[in-house]
Amino acid sequence: MKNKILSLIYIATLSIVATAIAYESWGNAIGYSHTVNKITDKLQMADNFQASGKKILETITFSWYDGYTEGINELQALKTKSEKYNKNSYRFTKAFVGIVLLSLLLYLIGRKRFLLVGLISLSIIALFTGWFAPILEITAYQDIPLLGNTIFQYESKSIITALYKIFIQEQYAIVAIILLFTVITPIIKTILLLTISFKETLHLSSKSINALTHIGKWSMLDVFVVAIIVTYFSMKSTGQTDANLQIGIYYFSIYVILSMICTYIVSFKKPL
Template sequence: MKKSIKIILYSVLSVILGCMVFFGVKAYDQAILYEKATTELVSYQDAGQQASLQLEKFAKSLLGDLYEDEQKINLDKIREKQTKAMLQAQENTIYFMVLLGVILILSLLGSLRTFTLFGSLSATVTLILGLITPILMVTIHKEVEYLGDIVLSFESKGVIGSIVKLYESGDIIVAIVILLFSVLVPGLKVLSLLFVSIFMESKFAHSIIKFFKMIGKWSMVDVFVVAVFLVYLTANKGDVSRAEVEVGLYFFLAYVIVSMFVSLSADKMLSANKSIY
């Protein structure tokens, strides 16, 4: 590839990567806003608040339009904020995924090294977002006579936060397994991909081929662990009324897919240049 074309391609890919990070951060912010709005909404559904709500409904039935239902007004505002945050989180996640696909496709126009470099950078960003963004929202509620729908328990779970909580609650083995296969191994994998793409010519890069292939063998373990993770979190609650998947899960799954393709690219790249040394 000519140097001028390579510079242009790298510049375009860098700009797209920056835009991808921008939409990723916005998706994260909106996901957190959705989590906060849902938490605020749930706070109105405990037994005390529902009792108060029933009294207000009774007062309104007696006074009619003379009674202003402030709680209902607040709930409507929170629901509007919640819906808006959810839609924007999903919208920004879609933009992120589209740009991620564009980076991978454009990288194919360059060399294996180009694909490995920008693929590993994209995988790193995607992994970070997958780890810090909420992936599951679990709500347990029950219909109580005279009070209505009462929320007994609510949690919005991300990978990092859940690891900490599992550890603190005494589920140390589960916490360690998730930490190992959902944080440490994926992090080590993307760092090794990034390293070999930058220092491809160095002898040290070729000396870690065996280690790199060993890490590659765990490509599907992170998917398996997240699947087990989700089942564990829902089953651990026993009576789950609702389990809602959040955008963080899509980031993590996107990382797994991208890292698999980049792993293949890096392996071919190193094998093609092995004869030099």
């Protein structure tokens, strides 16, 4: 009884801490996207002619009119804020990776069932974060006086928002493939892993292992389908734009790796 309580405490603590870290990663990534969108909105509303006019007016009034400087200061504050959000999103992502590595090490040392459940819990958290966190950003930069190289156009996509955009473009076959291998299959795989972990003595467990083994053969299709999403949107970038991976791709990759490890454990290396 005491061991069960300690096991539950471990799983609950691990899940709460990992969820909090993943939430911070997601929150900062979304904050970064929203702040960069504010920058691009301000830059697009104020064209070069209007900005030059404000600068001239500020000069001839000896800074009595400070509209140009005020606008630059607002952009600088937003730029600093966006950089902070971006840095924090990666900092929390690294912390999540650290928790995953520590949990894997604990399992290798202890090989207990509750440690396996902890790994499955981490895979679930990584999966949900991988769905909703941005996986790709497409940016265009412009050199702005006093600000330097600043994002002028910006677009980011998560797996869920990518699904929606492809759906409204009526690319239904692509939507079906992405939905199957990045949403439906991971959910089924996770349910099977939990079933096996909690009910190994039941006959249902052997059937679940067989089903899990068959699904496991298609594991790398998860990554392949995400690669399709990344390629689909990065091809829309031009010579003046850059396409960069975001934290969502790392969380989804963590899920894929953890699910493969957990599948191997329950199929071939029974925990104690």
